[in-house]
Amino acid sequence: MSTAIMSEPSDEQAAMQHYLLCGTEDCQENGQFYCNDCHRPLCEQCRDEHGKNQNTKFHEIVLYRHRKHQLPVEKCKLHPTRNVDIFCKECKIPICSKCSTMKEHHRHEFDDLEEIYTEKYALQQGEFSKIQKYFLPNTKSLKSDIEADATKIQKLMESIRASMKAEAESLKNLVDEVSSENIDHTHTMEKSLLEMLKSQETIYDDYIAYLGKMSDDFEQHLSLTNHKLLFSETLKIKTIPETTKPVDPVFTAGRFSKDDVAKLLGRVNISNAEPKKRKIQPMEAVTTHMKSTEKQLEQSKEKSDMKQTLCLSSSVTKVREYSVPGVDNAYHVSVEKSGRLWVSDWSGTCNLVQTDLQGNQLQKIQTSGEGEGYHTTTQDGDLIYTDKDKKKIYRITPDRRITEFIKTGEWTPLSVHSSRINGDILVGMIKDKEAKVTRYNKAGNEIQNIQSDNQGQGLYSDPDYITENINGDICTANYNKKAVVVVNKSGQHRFSYTGRGSGFYPCGICTDVLGHILVCDNYSDTVHLLDQDGGLLSVILSPQQGIKYPCGVCVDDENNLYVGQYLTNTVTVYKYLQ
Structure with a gap:
């Protein structure tokens, strides 16, 4: 009997992948089913035999993923050979069956402890689910809001500083302009005053010349030889010309202070507005969504129960x-x-080529995509594909109209997947030596980034192919890392699948309606089938079926498996479920 596969194996356990075997002795088949009464996995044949056996025909048999968790073994302290498996409702304690016959529990009512354990487990699982689906995403969203606000504040303050520098520069320019005009005015004023003084100087030069001439005239009049001139006319001297002194220019200094300059330049203040509380999504909305999802899962389970024949076939058939x-x-x-x-x-x-059911070409587009899963179909009938060179994601509608959908900035988009659960777009990206998975909603708005595990280590190397499982897990094939990396919908690492030998180079990856993960191994020319928790159920395709260099896989609505291969343009379709 094989050991149960843990839902979240450690790194060492993830490296030691194993088959989920049937719990029947000497049976080596795949254990797809589970008996809740025997607490063991069963293959299809043993399940049928289990139902025919008189001792076990009324046992509850379900799909392995719907199994009840077995009650942990605990020995009774009073009766060490007995297991504790009964709950006394009066004393409110777990006891063994022998304890129930003792007088201390006479006429007490008892419950099956395993049923209580199952209820408690489901309750705690529900609370755990709230952490994953409500508290953690909302808290991360609030943290992202804070980071966005911090970025916004940094950009705003940088803009304000730039405006302040520009305003100060403008004021400096005005000061320089006024100062230059004032200096030019002093030169004009100086020139005018000097011209006025030069004019006055000319007046006195002329008067001095006049006085020289008058001196000569007086000497002639006073000469004894010309005494008759003294009696003939009387000489008179003109008065000294009057001039005015220039009024000295006066510099009146400007009157201003640091506060005056601060008023001119303006200031930055915090508004008095009341801070708004960050919006926290109410639990009721998430609970309603969870109930809706649970209802959908229940409907899927009912469909699965109605189609009990829908399970792995004993062999794979080419269609x-x-x-x-x-x-x-x-x-x-x-x-x-x-x-x-x-x-x-x-x-x-x-x-990138589209063909009809007969293989006739309908469309052909030249892209920058290479050996990655860079296109995906949506539930609305559109095709989404990435362009690595332009760092953009495009949408092609059924009427063949191509529109730009998402810009990925500095990140190079490699792989893309359209969610069958809610229509979100999952994109695997790289930048330098970093890698991440980004989730966008149907409108193309970024809502989640997954890059590191709980220890801060990078999860991905090169997410070349990406898909989503029915439980919301995000599965990526990382060729260079030689691993399939699986995280839950909140981005927490669940497990990594590294193949079953030394060589494993995962390429195309997809999931089916039963939660299986199908991944191509380009190293061994095989397609591996994993369960929801990373356990290897089987190698469903190998070189024996003519497979060579498998690269791309997908499953259609009729549960047919499509396989594309390197070095051939042939896509082969297989039936592996029945």
């Missing part, structure tokens, strides 16, 4: 093949609801 014109290598495959295919190439031209 049909498509030869896709316009491509040399079928690296990645996406299937529309109509059955039409989208197949991408990596042969220099990097073509």
Whole structure:
């Protein structure tokens, strides 16, 4: 009997992948079912035999993922050979069956401890689910709001500082302009005053010359030889010309203080407005969503129960093949609801081709995508694909209209997947030596980034292919890391699958309606089938089925498996569920 697969294995356990075997002695088949009474996994054949056996035909048998968790073994302190498996409702203590016959418990009512354990487990699982689906996402969202506010404040303050510098520079320019005008005015004033003084100087020069001439005239009049002149006329001297002194210019200093300058330049103040509380999503909304999701899961479970024949087939059957014109290598495959295919190439031209059910080419687009899962179909019938060179994501509608959908900034988008649960878009990206998975809503708004584990270590190396499981797990194939990395919908690392031997190079990856994970191993030319918790159930395709270099896989609504391979343009379709 195999050991149960843990939901969150450690790194060492993740490296030691094993098969989930049937719990029946000497049976080596895959244990897809579980008996809640025997607490052991069962294969399909043993399940049928279990139902026919008179001793076990009324046992409750469910799919393995719907199993009840077994009551932990605890020995009775009073009766060490007995297990504690009864709950005394009067004394409110767990006891063994022998304790129930003692006088201390006479006429007391008892409950099955395993039922109570199951209820408590479900209750605690519900509380744990609240952490994963409400408290943690909301807290991370609030933290993201704070980070966004911090970035906003930094940008705002940088803008304010730039405005202050510009205003100060403007004031400096005005000061320089006024100062220059004042200095020019002093030069004009000085020139005018000097011209006035020069004019006055000329007046006195002329008067001095006049006085020289008058002196000569007086000497002639006073000469004895010309005494007659003294009696003939009387000489008179003109008065000294009057001039005015210039009024001295006076500099009146400006009157201003630091506060005056501060008023001119303005100040930064905090508004008196009341701070708004950050909006926390009410628990009721999440609870309603959880109930809706649980209802959907329950409906899916009912459908699964109605189709008890829907399980792994004992063998894989080839259904049909498509030869896709316009491509040399079928690296990645996406299937529309109509059955039409989208197949991408990596042969220099990097073509993305759409074909009909007969393999006729309908569309061909040249992209920058290479050996990655860079396209996905949506529930609305659109195709989403990435452009690595332009760092953009595009949408193609059924009427063949191509529109730009998302810009990824500095990050190079590698892989993309459209959620079948809520229509979100999951994108695997790289930048330098970093890698992450980003979630966008249907409108193209970024709502989540997944990059590191709880220890701060990077989860991804190169998320070349990406998909989502029915429980919301995000599964990525990292070729260079040689691992399939799986996180839950909150971004917490669940497990990493590293194959079953020394060589493992994962490429295409997808999931099915039963929660299986299917991944291509390009190293061993195989396709591995994992359970929801990372346990290897089987190698469903290998070179024995003609498989070579499998690269792309996807499952359609009829549970058919499509496989694309390197070095051929053929897409092969298989039936592996029955």
